[in-house]
Amino acid sequence: MNFRNLIYFVFLVTILALVQILFLKNLALFGVAYCFIYIIAILSFPVNIRHFPLILISFGIGLIIDVFYDTLGLNASAATLLAFLRPYWIKSISPNGGYDESTKPTLHDMGIGWFISYSLPLAFAFSLAFFIADQWGTGGLFGVFNKSLFSSIFTVLMAIIVQLLFFKRKRGIQ
Amino acid sequence: MLRILLFLYSLRSFLLFVLLEVLAIGLIVANNSPQGAAFFNSSNAFTGSVLKTRSDVADFFSLAEANSALLTKNAELLSELKLLKEIPDSTFIALDSALEEKFEFKGARIISNSLRFGQNHLTLNKGSKDGIKPGMGIFNEQGVIGRVKSVSANYSVGISLLNTGLTLSSKLKTNNSFGTTNWDGKDSEHARLLYVPSHVVANVGDTIVTTGFSNVFPEGIPIGIISSVEKGEDPNFLDIMIDLSTDFSSAHYVYLVENNQIEELDSLHQQAEIKDEL
Numbered sequence: 001m002n003f004r005n006l007i008y009f010v011f012l013v014t015i016l017a018l019v020q021i022l023f024l025k026n027l028a029l030f031g032v033a034y035c036f037i038y039i040i041a042i043l044s045f046p047v048n049i050r051h052f053p054l055i056l057i058s059f060g061i062g063l064i065i066d067v068f069y070d071t072l073g074l075n076a077s078a079a080t081l082l083a084f085l086r087p088y089w090i091k092s093i094s095p096n097g098g099y100d101e102s103t104k105p106t107l108h109d110m111g112i113g114w115f116i117s118y119s120l121p122l123a124f125a126f127s128l129a130f131f132i133a134d135q136w137g138t139g140g141l142f143g144v145f146n147k148s149l150f151s152s153i154f155t156v157l158m159a160i161i162v163q164l165l166f167f168k169r170k171r172g173i174q
Numbered sequence: 175m176l177r178i179l180l181f182l183y184s185l186r187s188f189l190l191f192v193l194l195e196v197l198a199i200g201l202i203v204a205n206n207s208p209q210g211a212a213f214f215n216s217s218n219a220f221t222g223s224v225l226k227t228r229s230d231v232a233d234f235f236s237l238a239e240a241n242s243a244l245l246t247k248n249a250e251l252l253s254e255l256k257l258l259k260e261i262p263d264s265t266f267i268a269l270d271s272a273l274e275e276k277f278e279f280k281g282a283r284i285i286s287n288s289l290r291f292g293q294n295h296l297t298l299n300k301g302s303k304d305g306i307k308p309g310m311g312i313f314n315e316q317g318v319i320g321r322v323k324s325v326s327a328n329y330s331v332g333i334s335l336l337n338t339g340l341t342l343s344s345k346l347k348t349n350n351s352f353g354t355t356n357w358d359g360k361d362s363e364h365a366r367l368l369y370v371p372s373h374v375v376a377n378v379g380d381t382i383v384t385t386g387f388s389n390v391f392p393e394g395i396p397i398g399i400i401s402s403v404e405k406g407e408d409p410n411f412l413d414i415m416i417d418l419s420t421d422f423s424s425a426h427y428v429y430l431v432e433n434n435q436i437e438e439l440d441s442l443h444q445q446a447e448i449k450d451e452l
Binding site: 022026027051052055062069072074076083084133135136138 | 293
């Protein structure tokens with residue numbers, strides 16, 4: 001990861017976290033579809049980022065969101081799980097011939113089919129961890145699954161829209 | 175020994191994962207106990223100022239609503255004041271200490287509020303500088319909102335009534351039989367009234383208010399209206415659902431209430447070994 005990349009990701013994390021904190025706190029479509037837009041940042045770190053720092057960074061991002069939401073630990077635990085699962089999942093869905101050194105697992109680099117199969121299960125795992133911890137002791141496993149499923153679909157949809165609108169498109173051969 | 179260390183090193187990301195998860199779960203548990211002090215929350219200076227700026231902008235668009243709510247409350251208070259105002263008289267009677275002012279009220283603004291989680295909290299724009307203390311009750315002209323949990327110099331964080339950890343001593347206005355209000359974690363408009371014995375006559379449409387037993391809220395602050403009454407799983411108690419009277423999504427300006435005698439009452443309860451609910 002070079003310096004330019006570093007600045008880029010700091011910027012990305014800041015913007016997404018701000019949007020999450022300022023606008024998406026009480027947003028829930030039909031009461032079940034929550035939007036965790038900041039996980040786009042965790043999902044779009046380069047493929048070759050090492051596992052150890054990825055987990056630490058994700059925990060930090062989750063904790064920042066938690067402090068603003070007063071849900072201390074909820075986002076942090078779910079984001080840590082997401083970061084832990086990410087490399088295994090990336091490896092298991094690698095295309096023929098593997099990845100390039102500098103590939104980012106984003107929509108423009110990998111295509112929409114791959115991106116959905118990459119982000120949807122991870123977003124689902126994230127949401128599941130989040131809602132299990134959130135609804136602990138209130139019963140209702142159905143509610144947890146319901147919320148997780150629709151939240152992950154909504155989050156992935158938002159991720160696709162955000163990337164189409166704001167992420168740089170790859171031009172020609174790099 | 176070296177091989178053990180090498181083995182652990184090869185597992186380092188898994189170990190970090192486990193460590194951080196344990197840490198996060200520890201934070202969740204510590205944060206969700208209604209009494210315990212939180213490590214960090216949105217009452218710290220930086221977070222508070224960000225949330226306040228956001229709410230300054232957002233609240234601008236609902237000033238008209240807030241104004242009309244304040245007007246309604248003012249009119250209500252004025253009419254009450256008229257009833258209570260002393261009629262000028264030549265005799266003067268020293269008031270008994272039993273009539274000493276028991277509750278003290280303060281005003282504040284909600285700068286951050288959540289409704290969608292299982293444990294919801296709210297942040298207020300007043301802190302210890304303005305005399306806010308942990309344990310004060312929060313309500314607005316519609317009804318009960320929550321209770322202050324922790325306080326910093328300029329901001330404070332409260333547990334919302336929409337928090338499965340908060341129990342609220344409450345009673346039916348019609349026949350004064352009491353129960354406990356507890357949110358069930360589902361949606362922000364309904365809650366449950368627990369521990370109402372099955373012989374009590376509770377009807378759909380009855381008003382639920384605070385009891386004043388808990389020493390946090392004065393008696394008679396509205397909580398909600400009964401929306402359904404059923405025989406519960408436990409045959410001794412009724413299963414009552416209530417529509418909360420407070421619209422949490424549009425609550426902006428709130429009142430805080432402090433019981434001046436809470437220390438005396440607390441020490442008395444401690445002596446008698448009574449555990450209090452809110």
